[in-house]
Amino acid sequence: MTYQHRLATREDLPAIVDIYNSVIPERSATCDLEPVTVASREAWFAESDPQRHPIWVGHESGRPEVVTGYVSLEPFLNGRRGYDVTADLALYLHPEHRGSGQGAYLLSQAVARASALGFRTIATTIFASNERSLRLFRSHGFREWGRLPAVADLDGRAEDVVFVGLPLGGSSREQGGSGLG
Structure with a gap:
């Protein structure tokens, strides 16, 4: 299957929420429990x-109206200005499109x-038990920068969180540029 992407629109928000909610019962990719x-x-x-913190949606080639996943570059650590050079990346896929190459x-x-977009670093957190996501991020050059032992409780199961990051090559915000679209 071939995937493409586009900038998310407000009309995509219900599909984005559905995709996010699909991982909650699995207790594998978010600490939201409801x-x-x-x-x-x-x-x-x-x-x-x-222009700075985009949300992109994935879709099958030729079907841009059917959202099959999304990725966002969000403010890092509560958006404090000193962290503006780092993006917190979030990536979620529709269950029917996992393992199909869309995440990659x-x-x-x-x-x-x-x-x-002006970032020098991308970072994210992944549950230590989520080997599929850890493999995906490692295959794109992300490295483990730390492990937070038992910081999450998922229905009575203590979960370690792995902090991964990727330094980017030298572009700066002043060089401009837009999003994925």
Whole structure:
């Protein structure tokens, strides 16, 4: 299957929320224990900025209206200005599109464009038990920068969180550039 991407629109938010909610029962990719609502994600979406903190949706070639995953570059550590050179990456896939190459595609596209958005580093956290995600990120050059033992509780199961990061090649914000689109 061939995937493409585009900038997310407000009309994509229900599909984005559905994809995010699909991982909650699995207890493998988020510490949210209850489904989120579209209304609860409105502010998150409104704060995204295609020129700085974009959200991109994946779709099958020729079907841009069917959202099959999403990736976002978000403010790092509560958006404190000193961290503006680092993006917190989030990547979620529709269950029917996991293991099909879409995750690798979306991750490679985000990494390829992050420097032009002004980032020097991309970082994220992944549950230590989520070997599939850890392999994906490692295959794109991310390295383990730390491990936080038992910081999450998923229905009584203590979970370690692995902090991974990727330094990017030297582009700066001043060099401009737009998003993936």
